[in-house]
Amino acid sequence: MDIIVCVKRVPDVAEAEVDIDSSGRGIQLGTLGYVINEWDNFAVEAAVSLVEEHGGKVTAITVGGEDDEDVLRRALAMGADEALCLTDPAFDGSDSFGIANILSKAIADIPYDLVLTGAVSGDVGGGRVGPMLAAMAGIPHVCLATELSVDAGTARVRHEVEGGLERVVELDLPALVTVQTGMNEPRYVSVLGIRKARRKPLTAAGAAEIGIAPDSVGPAGTRVTVEEMFLPPKGEAAEILQGDDEDTVAALVERLRQQGGV
Amino acid sequence: MRKILVLVEHSGGVVDDSAYELAAAARNLGEAGGDVSVGGVVLGNDVTDLAAGLGAWFENVYVFDSPRLQVPDGVAGAELLAGLIEQEQPFATLIPHTNTGMDLAPALAVRAGSPLFADCIALETTPDGLSGVRTRYGGKVHARISATGDGGFMATMRPGSFDTGEAPGSDGALHTMEVPGDLAPQRRFVETVAPEPGAVDISQAEVLVAVGRGIDEEEHLEIIRSLADVMGADIACTRPVVDKGWLSKSYQIGTSGVSVKPKVYIAIGISGSYQHIGGIKGAPYIAAINKDPAAPIFGVADVGIVGDLFDIVPLLEQQIREVKGVG
Amino acid sequence: MDFHLTKEQQDIQQAAREFAAGEFDKELALELDEKHEFPTDIWQKACQEGFVGLHFPEEYGGAEYGVVENVLVVEEFCRRDSGIGAALMLADFASENVLRFGTDEQKEKYLPPVAAGEAISAGAITEPDHGSDITSMNTTAVREGDEWVINGVKTFITNAGLCKYYVVICQTDPEAGHRGQSMILVDADAEGIEVADVGNKMGIRMTATGEVSYKDVRVPASNLLGTEGKGFYQILEFFDESRIETAAQGLGTAQGAFDRALEYVKGREQFGKKIAQFQATQHKIADMATKIELARLITYKAAWNFDQGRIDPTLTSMAKFYAGRTAVEVADEAIQMLGGYGYITEFEVERFYRDAKICEIYEGTREIQKHTIANAIIGKLK
Numbered sequence: 001m002d003i004i005v006c007v008k009r010v011p012d013v014a015e016a017e018v019d020i021d022s023s024g025r026g027i028q029l030g031t032l033g034y035v036i037n038e039w040d041n042f043a044v045e046a047a048v049s050l051v052e053e054h055g056g057k058v059t060a061i062t063v064g065g066e067d068d069e070d071v072l073r074r075a076l077a078m079g080a081d082e083a084l085c086l087t088d089p090a091f092d093g094s095d096s097f098g099i100a101n102i103l104s105k106a107i108a109d110i111p112y113d114l115v116l117t118g119a120v121s122g123d124v125g126g127g128r129v130g131p132m133l134a135a136m137a138g139i140p141h142v143c144l145a146t147e148l149s150v151d152a153g154t155a156r157v158r159h160e161v162e163g164g165l166e167r168v169v170e171l172d173l174p175a176l177v178t179v180q181t182g183m184n185e186p187r188y189v190s191v192l193g194i195r196k197a198r199r200k201p202l203t204a205a206g207a208a209e210i211g212i213a214p215d216s217v218g219p220a221g222t223r224v225t226v227e228e229m230f231l232p233p234k235g236e237a238a239e240i241l242q243g244d245d246e247d248t249v250a251a252l253v254e255r256l257r258q259q260g261g262v
Numbered sequence: 263m264r265k266i267l268v269l270v271e272h273s274g275g276v277v278d279d280s281a282y283e284l285a286a287a288a289r290n291l292g293e294a295g296g297d298v299s300v301g302g303v304v305l306g307n308d309v310t311d312l313a314a315g316l317g318a319w320f321e322n323v324y325v326f327d328s329p330r331l332q333v334p335d336g337v338a339g340a341e342l343l344a345g346l347i348e349q350e351q352p353f354a355t356l357i358p359h360t361n362t363g364m365d366l367a368p369a370l371a372v373r374a375g376s377p378l379f380a381d382c383i384a385l386e387t388t389p390d391g392l393s394g395v396r397t398r399y400g401g402k403v404h405a406r407i408s409a410t411g412d413g414g415f416m417a418t419m420r421p422g423s424f425d426t427g428e429a430p431g432s433d434g435a436l437h438t439m440e441v442p443g444d445l446a447p448q449r450r451f452v453e454t455v456a457p458e459p460g461a462v463d464i465s466q467a468e469v470l471v472a473v474g475r476g477i478d479e480e481e482h483l484e485i486i487r488s489l490a491d492v493m494g495a496d497i498a499c500t501r502p503v504v505d506k507g508w509l510s511k512s513y514q515i516g517t518s519g520v521s522v523k524p525k526v527y528i529a530i531g532i533s534g535s536y537q538h539i540g541g542i543k544g545a546p547y548i549a550a551i552n553k554d555p556a557a558p559i560f561g562v563a564d565v566g567i568v569g570d571l572f573d574i575v576p577l578l579e580q581q582i583r584e585v586k587g588v589g
Numbered sequence: 590m591d592f593h594l595t596k597e598q599q600d601i602q603q604a605a606r607e608f609a610a611g612e613f614d615k616e617l618a619l620e621l622d623e624k625h626e627f628p629t630d631i632w633q634k635a636c637q638e639g640f641v642g643l644h645f646p647e648e649y650g651g652a653e654y655g656v657v658e659n660v661l662v663v664e665e666f667c668r669r670d671s672g673i674g675a676a677l678m679l680a681d682f683a684s685e686n687v688l689r690f691g692t693d694e695q696k697e698k699y700l701p702p703v704a705a706g707e708a709i710s711a712g713a714i715t716e717p718d719h720g721s722d723i724t725s726m727n728t729t730a731v732r733e734g735d736e737w738v739i740n741g742v743k744t745f746i747t748n749a750g751l752c753k754y755y756v757v758i759c760q761t762d763p764e765a766g767h768r769g770q771s772m773i774l775v776d777a778d779a780e781g782i783e784v785a786d787v788g789n790k791m792g793i794r795m796t797a798t799g800e801v802s803y804k805d806v807r808v809p810a811s812n813l814l815g816t817e818g819k820g821f822y823q824i825l826e827f828f829d830e831s832r833i834e835t836a837a838q839g840l841g842t843a844q845g846a847f848d849r850a851l852e853y854v855k856g857r858e859q860f861g862k863k864i865a866q867f868q869a870t871q872h873k874i875a876d877m878a879t880k881i882e883l884a885r886l887i888t889y890k891a892a893w894n895f896d897q898g899r900i901d902p903t904l905t906s907m908a909k910f911y912a913g914r915t916a917v918e919v920a921d922e923a924i925q926m927l928g929g930y931g932y933i934t935e936f937e938v939e940r941f942y943r944d945a946k947i948c949e950i951y952e953g954t955r956e957i958q959k960h961t962i963a964n965a966i967i968g969k970l971k
């Protein structure tokens with residue numbers, strides 16, 4: 001049971017104020033910390049526990065720069081066996097099609113039964129990379145998995161659909177599954193895990209190594225470009241109640257009363 | 263005349279509102295204000311009648327009707343739609359940004375070689391292609407994205423972001439499309455699972471007190487329960503609260519949870535992601551309590567308090583008690 | 590010169606931060622603090638994840654890291670919660686003596702359970718009549734055949750009653766003063782040991798502090814730790830390491846109090862302004878942040894120096910003195926910045942303040958640290 005898990009690092013904006021940078025096409029990353037994409041953490045846990053159960057190997061892959069290796073070391077410390085950092089100046093500025101393209105070339109050389117990705121990512125995510133990668137690799141996929149088990153060449157996946165419903169499907173392996181939050185309880189990174197990670201292979205590969213034409217990725221291979229970023233129009237924003245807590249709460253109670261909430 | 267294809271979602275024999283929204287949005291994609299021909303695509307089992315009923319909205323309706331399509335399947339759907347796109351060469355294909363759409367569109371974009379705009383809240387043509395607006399960083403910023411070319415674009419569109427408008431009253435032709443017998447055999451449907459019913463059916467609740475990740479610990483739910491009690495309201499929550507196992511799935515509001523239509527809705531420690539807000543129908547009065555003044559929830563709420571919920575909620579309960587003259 | 594942590598050290602710091610964020614719980618902390626209870630569940634989980642004893646060799650259940658890594662963990666833990674952090678830091682107290690001076694058999698027996706979360710350790714140095722001055726002890730160990738017979742009273746012993754064993758400093762040659770002291774391992778269940786609580790205390794209330802009396806306690810002769818007559822020198826060597834950990838406790842406690850105060854002043858409004866907009870508040874923030882950064886620099890330097898195999902008691906004492914002082918000053922100012930709320934348990938900074946103070950008392954008081962520093966600098970006066 002060999003599993004590839006795709007991971008990425010995202011700026012942590014959960015409780016931060018976000019401002020547009022001077023290029024107008026990104027956000028100011030200055031003081032923001034970075035974390036593993038929330039969904040990918042569940043994907044790593046799923047990969048590691050499946051291999052603990054069935055034997056085999058987990059390979060974690062990211063497309064990014066040297067700093068993005070953090071997220072690979074994290075996956076190794078959680079129990080992945082190998083890590084691959086796809087890094088090349090030519091990759092910078094890739095869109096999701098580009099990222100999926102790079103990943104598909106890289107995994108072509110690695111034996112695998114299952115590819116796991118996050119369902120979306122918390123920064124700019126639109127949840128495209130996973131199913132795009134599946135289509136490029138010519139394998140079946142299913143999105144938004146909340147349960148995953150593997151038996152004799154088949155993956156059984158419970159996944160989320162609309163209206164609070166879930167469906168169960170079977171996929172012939174090799175296959176790709178995108179992982180939704182809550183699928184499992186991701187383990188902590190342990191001290192011993194970090195120590196073991198030191199001895200696990202973390203390799204870097206660029207365009208030449210994975211055999212991708214530099215002009216098919218990065219800005220040259222980009223199909224969708226970001227023109228500008230801007231803060232959402234304030235127009236219909238809520239009336240923010242002013243004053244100390246006693247005052248704001250009193251004003252809120254009054255409004256709730258008018259609306260029939262109390 | 264430009265052709266636009268729209269994927270029609272439906273469930274239980276009822277066409278989803280998103281189909282009309284996308285049909286209307288498609289009509290704005292003409293060349294320099296020119297006309298468009300909008301085609302609706304219906305996939306499913308026993309859906310020919312449903313498809314036939316869509317004529318007023320589309321110039322053409324393409325129906326793929328087969329037991330294989332009993333439930334949506336992104337792999338099968340991508341194969342069928344790629345064939346249709348090949349045949350029709352549309353300027354753009356529009357797909358709802360729902361769980362089903364997310365399962366289908368990226369794979370289809372690869373097969374059809376299309377630039378994919380994901381999760382658009384606005385879409386318009388430009389002299390040399392297409393441009394759209396989407397939200398990023400959990401709704402804290404918006405981004406304008408674009409692609410150039412003569413056609414073959416694809417976009418997933420956030421439900422509820424486009425006005426439905428009136429049916430143009432076209433007299434759409436119905437095209438019955440072939441579904442190969444051995445379609446995408448590597449993915450097989452097993453069963454549909456409904457969530458365990460909760461103690462109350464929040465979809466019927468008039469007043470909802472909803473809580474999000476800001477509550478931080480399971481034990482803290484007590485203050486929310488206690489507030490809901492004095493208000494005579496029901497409680498509800500966001501997905502992270504369900505993921506942690508603090509409340510069952512039947513309390514989750516959102517696109518992958520329950521749809522609700524309360525009169526009054528209070529969001530406590532909730533950032534306001536569209537997947538959550540997407541589950542709130544009708545036009546309830548929304549109050550939000552959040553310590554982050556930049557939280558997107560304040561963009562959809564009617565009234566808000568910027569503050570720590572652990573200060574505000576107990577005070578709110580106390581004041582409501584006084585107003586109601588209880589305990 | 591390079592002021593960066595290695596990637597691995599950053600990973601450990603991040604892992605400790607995530608563990609503390611996931612497991613430490615404010616309500617639980619308030620409750621344990623109130624009831625004087627040890628955070629047993631969290632301690633066991635921390636051991637499972639390898640945070641306790643991470644500086645032990647792998648064969649004894651550790652990860653072979655050094656003081657720098659230990660310091661990073663202690664800092665993160667105390668930052669998240671000064672009380673739980675201190676309790677976890679102290680769970681392996683004095684076990685380093687086994688690590689440094691023990692025989693293979695002793696290491697085999699006494700280290701792995703500490704790393705595994707099966708045993709808590711303790712170090713018994715202080716006596717009712719010997720606190721800062723440990724050059725002579727009233728507790729004696731007399732050799733009788735194959736055994737040591739121990740008599741005496743040790744006080745203020747952290748983990749008393751909870752621990753599986755004590756590292757006890759005894760006078761084995763009452764005539765020879767500090768040259769007559771030896772370290773002896775005493776299992777907590779040995780006959781003749783009695784533990785009495787020292788009573789209510791100001792801070793670090795999740796750790797037990799007790800008075801331990803040894804009445805004709807017999808242990809095998811093989812329980813001698815290190816060299817007979819060298820106990821005093823061994824304990825000083827131990828302090829060279831443990832005081833750096835105490836410095837990290839102070840550093841984390843200061844940072845935790847600061848984090849809370851900073852968030853508060855950015856939210857609280859008076860006179861129509863955020864109190865962070867008042868220059869008086871801003872200067873406090875600047876002072877606090879600067880002191881914390883200095884404490885961090887000297888603590889990391891002392892840890893790094895130790896890991897390089899150099900022992901520098903002056904630097905260690907400087908780190909402990911400065912970081913301990915910083916903890917107290919910063920926590921004090923944090924309370925001030927929260928005003929009346931700062932004085933209320935619910936807002937935590939008063940607990941950080943109570944927990945901070947011990948950093949200036951145990952493992953050598955502030956005065957004793959200064960004494961060490963000054964002596965080294967002045968040298969012998971003619």
Ligand SMILES: Cc1cc2nc3c(=O)[nH]c(=O)nc-3n(C[C@H](O)[C@H](O)[C@H](O)COP(=O)(O)OP(=O)(O)OC[C@H]3O[C@@H](n4cnc5c(N)ncnc54)[C@H](O)[C@@H]3O)c2cc1C
Nearest residue numbers: 006062063092093095096117118120121125126127128129
């Ligand atoms: C160097 C760099 C430059 C970029 N420049 C641009 C740009 O100019 N314009 C633009 O639109 N976007 C840019 N991006 C962002 C890029 O488009 C997105 O990171 C990625 O394509 C997200 O696509 P998505 O929304 O479809 O998938 P997501 O929702 O972000 O991701 C879904 C899943 O796909 C996998 N995945 C996504 N990204 C990676 C990755 N990098 N490595 C491994 N697995 C991954 C993960 O498992 C993730 O959970 C850049 C990214 C990088 C690393």
Ligand SMILES: Cc1cc2nc3c(=O)[nH]c(=O)nc-3n(C[C@H](O)[C@H](O)[C@H](O)COP(=O)(O)OP(=O)(O)OC[C@H]3O[C@@H](n4cnc5c(N)ncnc54)[C@H](O)[C@@H]3O)c2cc1C
Nearest residue numbers: 474475476500501516517518519531532533538553554571
């Ligand atoms: C395909 C898909 C489907 C999804 N479906 C759903 C769905 O059906 N329903 C759903 O809810 N989510 C859904 N999600 C998840 C969604 O994207 C968000 O992650 C989620 O809604 C966020 O929940 P939240 O607002 O509780 O948490 P967060 O986004 O983490 O927000 C917590 C908020 O609490 C505030 N806060 C923290 N502490 C305090 C305090 N002490 N006082 C006051 N405020 C505080 C913070 O400022 C923050 O704004 C889905 C995601 C995907 C990818």
Ligand SMILES: Cc1cc2nc3c(=O)[nH]c(=O)nc-3n(C[C@H](O)[C@H](O)[C@H](O)COP(=O)(O)OP(=O)(O)OC[C@H]3O[C@@H](n4cnc5c(N)ncnc54)[C@H](O)[C@@H]3O)c2cc1C
Nearest residue numbers: 712713714715720721745746747798950951952953954956
């Ligand atoms: C919560 C707690 C936990 C503890 N845990 C342990 C433990 O696990 N093991 C252990 O062995 N001990 C422990 N101790 C004891 C601690 O190490 C001693 O309290 C400390 O060393 C001071 O000794 P003392 O209390 O006897 O004070 P004293 O030595 O009596 O000092 C009183 C005051 O006089 C000052 N003073 C003393 N000598 C001088 C001098 N030469 N010049 C200037 N000023 C001087 C001191 O600085 C201090 O201010 C603990 C104490 C506490 C409170």
